[in-house]
Amino acid sequence: MPRILSAYEPQAYAIMRIVVGLLFVCHGLQKAAGAFGGVNGEPAPLFSLLSIAGYLELALGLMITMGIFTVAAAFLASGQMAAAYFIGHFPMGYWPIMNQGEVAVLYCFVFLYIAARGPGIWSVDMFGSATR
DSSP: OOOGGGGGHHHHHHHHHHHHHHHHHHHHHHHHHOGGGTBTTBOOOTTSHHHHHHHHHHHHHHHHHHTSSHHHHHHHHHHHHHHHIIIIIGGGOSOHHHHTOHHHHHHHHHHHHHHHHOOOSSSGGGTTOSOO
């Protein structure tokens, strides 16, 4: 079967990086600012683990979206999601689908892929770079 869409791989990867980054920003806004219903209807308490996670998600999500220090930001975000899974979900059971941790696991591995793959096109990191 011919791979018709393979010619658009760089664009598809960039769109994935941007969308995933924006979704991560939304998770950060939910925790840090109480947006989208917040945590139980309000922002997480200041200096709590959830609040710190929210500010990290906000900053790292913006960096991944714009492609600024993408590899480092994605690697840190992957680690944060691994920690979120093991701290917040794993104690409720092993399987992510049963302990409501599938989003954390998915983010963890998507960010790990982004860290391994690099920023790609349409990123600040690629401006002025001779290799693409």
